[in-house]
Amino acid sequence: MIATLLLAASVVLAAEPVRNPDTFTVLEVGEVGSLDPVFPYDASSQSVIQNVYETLIAFKGASLSEFEPRLSQKVPSQANGLVSKDGRTYRFPIRKGAKFQDGTEVAPEDARYSLLRFMITDRSGGPSALLLEPIAGVPVTRNSSGTVTLDFAALEKRVRVEGRDLVVELPRPFGPFLSVMARWSYVAPKAWCVAHGEWDGTAATWRNFNDPPKEKSHLFEHMNGAGPFKLARWDRSGRYVLLERHDAYFRGPAKLKRVLIKSVPELNTRKLMLQAGDADLIETPRPYASQLQGLPGVVLLDGLKRLATDPALFFTVKLNPIANPDIGSGRLDGDGIPTDFFADPDVRKGFSYAFDYDAIRRDTFKNTAVRALGPIPPWIPGSDKNQPRYEYDLKKAEEHLRKAHGGRLWEKGFRFTLTYNTGGEVREAAAQILKKGVERLNPKFRIDLRGVDWANFVDKAQRRLMPIFARGWIADYPDAHNFIYAFYHSQGRYPSAQGYANPELDAMIEKAVIEPSSVRRAAMYKKILAKGYEEAPAVFTVHPSGVYGMREWVRGFVDNPVNMGIYCYPIEKK
Known part of the structure; x- marks a missing residue:
């Protein structure tokens, strides 16, 4: 059941006076990387963007299947005539009277421009594929050599304005299209963008x-x-963003006057600020959630459903050797690894068998997480409870690693650095578990661990500088394709950073997403998951539940697992 927490009905009034009643302060581990709605793919940046930019439609409350209109007056459907019978054409009637924060009125051309700009920007590792795939029919605008290949003439015809309607015509049906639009159809004013050099x-x-x-x-x-x-200040050196209320918001002003979103990687600092009332909600790592229990005036929001596979450990199969200390000598000589170290499937399978899956559930997540058999969470249609999976088996790990690289790996040994983001305690725990399992196999196997701040971590991943990196996936929209594409497709979020590609797997994924029958689609995903198991591009550990620490004086908090960060519009403090 989706967790919807309306605190007014579920907690008693705080005994102490409300601190800063007009300001909601959120403390996160990650750091905002950009405020441009077409650019960032991280939760910290999106937590700001979703509170400032409006979408055409949105998920209603905590629902993953019910939509509500926002800048579009209606949610398109075949029943209301706004979706064509063949499932390819969608009409979004743009409402009148909605205003941007500079006072100008939202127009249909703004929505068209914003969708096109989202797609043509297509920064490396960015979110543009979410709209490119269904609308352009391709997930990227460039080929592997960097040459632009997008047919823009066709694209601009597929996104057009007819009267007050924004019309989007897909080249083929795309089942989760409305779910994508509910999260990623941010609208910015065209004239303002152009006037500022866009x-x-x-x-x-x-x-x-x-x-x-x-x-x-x-x-x-x-x-x-x-x-x-609206944005009041982004202090990058202070690592915080301050938002102020947009009083002309078309749904009415928010109850809060200000929202402060601040990066505080250290858990103890976040805890002390929450306890003192200087923070209202803090990101809470699962291993340390119990530290918040019993704190006066604090409620632990636990067991929140998440559409997440996290942590996962990703093998970079085409490493970048330039100025890369993480690969040591750069050779298979016991003091480093070559750039194609993880291109050998036996290496990836050996590491997958060396991970203790029970340990991370038991010791790190205190048995609150579900074991990940593959990338898709079990509550998403398309998952397969009977799919093949790796178990902790050091004999099988040894078997594969003895075969790897023609036997030289076992003979010579290796040394490299495994990276996780600073403040990512569960990812650090996963890194430690893998290190322990692998190093038990052979005294010549050495893995160093290193925590890196978030901005550098993301940059290093995209430049393929990290042999293994610990990260995770939170759904962009609630559909199996979002997980499968992100983890297995060569143009997906992680394979593109790993240099991993399997043409057969790509074709299977592309066929499944356009299949209209849910029964046939499930059968397709069963085969995809089996193929992914054989390829082993990553180690999947758990599907975690969510947990926050929050002050009892917070009211109106609604948790939707699709949101990246906190949507603050319904929140108040009293």
Whole structure:
């Protein structure tokens, strides 16, 4: 059951006076990387963006299947005539009277421009594929050599304005399209963007704005949305973003006047600030959740359903050797690894068998998480409880590693660095478990562990500098394709960072997403999961539940597992 927490009905009034009643303070581990709605893919940045920019439609409350209109007056469906019978054409009637924070009114052309800009930007490792795949029919705008291949002429015809309607025509049916739009159809004002040096919306110039440096955009550190809050300040050295209420928000002003989102990687600091009332909600790592139990004025929100596979340990199969200390000598000589070390499937399988899956559930997650058999959480249609899976088996691990690299791996040994993000305690725990299992096999096997701050961690992953990195996946939208594509497709979020590709697996994934029959689609995913097991591009550990520490004076908090961060519009303090 989706956790919906309306605290007014479930907690008693705090005994102490409410601190800063007009300001909601959230402490996170991650750090905001960009304020541009087309650029970041991380939860910290998205937690700001979703409170400032408005989407065409949205998920209703905590639901994963029910939508509500936002900048679109209606949610398109075949029943209301806004979705064509063949499932390819969607109409979004843009509401009148909604205003951006500069006072200008939202127009259909703004929505069209914003969708096109989201797709043509296509920065390396960014979220553009979420709209490119269903609308353009391809997940990327460039080929592997960096040459632009997008048919822009076809794309701009598929996204058009007819009267007050934004019309989106898909090249083929795409089952989860509305779910994608409910999370990623952010609208920014075209005239404001163009006036500040952004793409002018024409075919003649779009290539100049493809995969740009993030700092080049005015939207990197400036915002102008139609959502419930507006940007007051982004202090990058202080690692916080301050939002103020947008009083002209079309659904009415938020109850809060301000929202402060601050990066505080150290758990003890977050805990002390929550206890003192200087924070209202803090990100809480599972291993230390018990530290918040019994704190006066604090409630532990535990067991929150998450559409997540986290942590996972990713093997980079095509490593970048340039200025890369993580690969040591760069050779299979006992003091390093070659750039193709994890290209050998036996290495990946050996490491997968060396991971103690029971240990992370028992010791790290205190038996609150579900064992991950593969990338898809068990509550998402398309998962398979009978799929093949790796178990902790050091004999099988040894068998595969003795065969790897023609036997030289076992003879020579290796040394490399496994990386996790600073503050990611469960990912650090997963790294330690893998290190322990692998090093038990052979005294010549050595893995060093290193924590890296979030911004550098993301950058190193995209530049393929980390032999193994610990990360996870939270759903962009609630569908099996979102997990399968992210973990297994060569253009997906992680394979693209790993240099991993399997054409057969790609074709299977592309066929499954357009299949209209849920029964046939489930059968397709069963085969995909089996193929993914054989390929072993990553170690899947658990599907965790969510946990926050929150002050009892917070009211109106609603948890939707699709949201990246906290949606603050319904929240108040009293």
